[in-house]
Amino acid sequence: MQALGWNVHWQSAFEAAAKTIDGLVPARVTAQFTNQYRIGAEAGELSAEVSGKFQFQAASRSDYPAVGDWVLIQPLPGEQRAVIHGVLPRRTAMIRRAAGSVPEEQVIGTNIDTLFIVNALNGDYNVRKIERYLIVAWESGAAPVVLLTKADLCEDALQRIAEVEAATPGVPVHAVSALQDEGRSELLPYLRQGRTIAVTGSSGAGKSTLLNWLAGEERQIVQGVREDDARGRHTTTHRELFPLPGGFVMMDTPGMRELQLWDSESGRQEAFADIEALSANCRFRDCKHLAEKGCAVREALQDGSLDEHRYASYKKTGRELAHQARKERSVTNRAKKNADKRQVARANNVSLTKDFE
Incomplete structure (x- = not known):
């Protein structure tokens, strides 16, 4: 145990x-x-x-x-x-919106101490994608760490690290290469006895390769990626825990083509803490960051201290969460109305039965 x-x-x-x-x-x-x-x-x-x-x-x-x-x-x-x-009550839980038209949450994994967000330094590299995973990580309660895998395929790994660090303030970022056995020592502080580490990211990012590398043996089957778009096939088909040497446990998860957010406003605030801090300095508390005077966010965009793409990602995820919240309220209200109708129908049925008797 x-x-x-x-x-x-x-x-x-x-x-x-x-x-x-x-x-x-x-x-x-x-x-x-x-x-x-x-x-x-x-x-x-x-x-x-x-x-x-x-x-x-x-x-x-x-x-x-x-x-x-x-x-x-x-x-x-x-x-x-x-x-x-x-x-037993969960200490942490990684949750996303389940596929389908009805808003419903899907639990990816629970009781995770550290969440490795894996993004490969090839055609899969995408800072905006990392931001989305970071929202889920902060919302889960687990400590996020970004791993840039396949560093041997990238000639400007240091620049990529700097880009990701700018988009993930306060989050550790490491570039590793399982093929070249590089970066293992940087991960040792997370691989402590009794800890649970989950690995998440898109297909082909190197999650299963990372697990095998840290295990020192093949625990998961690894498949290649398509060279034209760097997309991988789903090597991992289900979530699974692996006890590894050193006394820690690693959770491998299937790759996600798309990560849909679920009830993650606090996680979004953590992931975009720099923009939230700027917003607090706006002249008006309800500033929309459009053309208001004294808007600290617009000033940061104009002087270049805030990246326009990062701000666009902030706005996009905000709209997505607001839209989802409206859909969830609609489904909840509809379910309540249906439940009320069933209750009325049952009451009427009881009344008719009594009249008949």
Whole structure:
């Protein structure tokens, strides 16, 4: 259990939560499939599914276990299976908007201490993409670190590091090359015993290669990228935890073609802390940064101390979150109206039954 990150905090949380059902033991979700989970417990690796009561009480998909969760399980005697009865309160959670037209959150991983945001120094390099991942990272509660992989393919790595540092104030940025075995020493402070590190980024950025490099052996299959657009195929098809030498745990995640934000306004404020600080110096509290007098943001844009592309990204993500919030309110209101209609229908049905009797 210690190899998966078990400590006194989780022991205390387990003891508080395990009072309702006898025979429960703790475990950690190490992989997630459609309706099945792989978990690590004191007895070893087991397959598991949630109980019927858990399904009935779950209000949304985010209530279900996710990779990284510590869960309360009941092992089935004589089998390598178990039933999940509950999830211990999460310390951190990386969340994005799920695909589809209905606004819904999708939990990517939980109880993450450090989040490696991976972007390759080839055609995949994109500062604006890193900013989006940074919003999610700050919102999750995990400590973000930007890793610029495949540094051996870039002739101006130092310039790229400087560009990313300017767009990620206060966030560590490291350029590494697994092929050349360069940059490993810079990562050692994060790879401490008992810590959980998640790796996220687009397909072909080198996430699985990074995991294999730090593990010292092949844990994940690695595929190449298309040379014309630097896009990779989805080597990793599901989220999974890997205990690695040194006592830390690494979570590999499938590459994302597009990262849709979910309820991330505080994360956006952290990711664009420099622009938020400028806004606080505007003459008017409700400044729109258009043509108002005394606008500190416009002044920074004019004197070049604020990059126009960064400001455009700030505005774009703000509009995206506002639009999503409106859609979510619309869906919530519609669901409430439907629930009220069902309640009225049930009441009318009861009334008609009584009249008939």
